[in-house]
Amino acid sequence: MATQQRRERERAQRETLIVNAAREMAEADGWASVTVRKLADRIEYSQPVLYSHFAGRGAIVDAVALQGIAELTEVFRAARAGAAPGGELAALAQAYLDFSVGSPAVFEAIFTLAEGLPFGVDAPEVLKAAFAELFAVFAPLAGDRDPEAFTEVGWAALHGLAALGRDGRLRPDLLEQRLEIFLGLFAA
């Protein structure tokens, strides 16, 4: 009876243990070094245990991505809350770029590794929440343009700056000027 509940609780606990371990390993040595064997060693269980929680390695990456999206949403919320009136976009942009360099492995999991995450109509709630945060910042600046499409363009620009900047494809010394130009384009 009650043992059943304890079991499920322990299972859930172990699941987050796996996700956290995967994340830490990826952040430390890159996703390529996150192998099922090392992960199993790290949590001190054998490999099949991992497969009783996740369909495969990819599903673990997806779980890290999902957790990362939730975290990103919170980061957005905090940035928006802590910004001076009119400074929301700047705060959001800074938060996005900070996240991309502060947690590169999670960023990679979300935007280039995750494959099993549904993104269309039936996207997970946490994903819609993240977009809602972006929308809250961009929509007021849309003017007579479609607020949703405007948000997507803003997101794309921000994401491009983060993604290209992250792997050294943009001149580091122009970072501030890029940000200024970005703000000028979208906040005007």
Next chain:
Amino acid sequence: MATQQRRERERAQRETLIVNAAREMAEADGWASVTVRKLADRIEYSQPVLYSHFAGRGAIVDAVALQGIAELTEVFRAARAGAAPGGELAALAQAYLDFSVGSPAVFEAIFTLAEGLPFGVDAPEVLKAAFAELFAVFAPLAGDRDPEAFTEVGWAALHGLAALGRDGRLRPDLLEQRLEIFLGLFAA
């Protein structure tokens, strides 16, 4: 004497054969299915031959990326050349997006797989040429902003639209509105 030259010619020929095969396989079934064994089978040589041309699998991906960048540059040039006065940016944007959906594997090789390509001061010539094409379109629109930084922001926005759109993270039905907004932001 002359045989030496013939040898080198044949070697170069075989090298492009490898790169083309890798590209075709990636475009057909994704990069994950491009294994050294299958690649060797395809070109009808044994695996070690591949390693006499490239340092490893990653170097082959890089070669495809480099070839793709050269191609992308040509696409940019053609778009700019064929555009009506004032329509250069729209043509460039369309070309970029078309390339990302028309050759997704090459796009992936360039922007998420390539690891050995130097990007900073000593970037390969073909890479600088690609950026020069972008610069030629964006710089005239920079106004009093730094043309280089402005180009980078424009590129980032374009790249974000392509990258996020490519894996279904943007609403397909808003594609045209996004493009219009993008053009309005940068061409104004």
Next chain:
DNA sequence: CTCGATTGTCTAGCACTGCTAGAATTGTGC
């Protein structure tokens, strides 16, 4: 034309990967 030497290529294998069937162990309810 013949014969070593050099160059090129291949066979076979290593260490590793994700993943899984079946044995062994643990804990549960009677």
Next chain:
DNA sequence: GCACAATTCTAGCAGTGCTAGACAATCGAG
């Protein structure tokens, strides 16, 4: 205490990137 059920582990498969050493083909010298 015991049969049963759930859980975990051992051992192994097929496939990966990569490489040492055997083999074959080509070349230059006599």
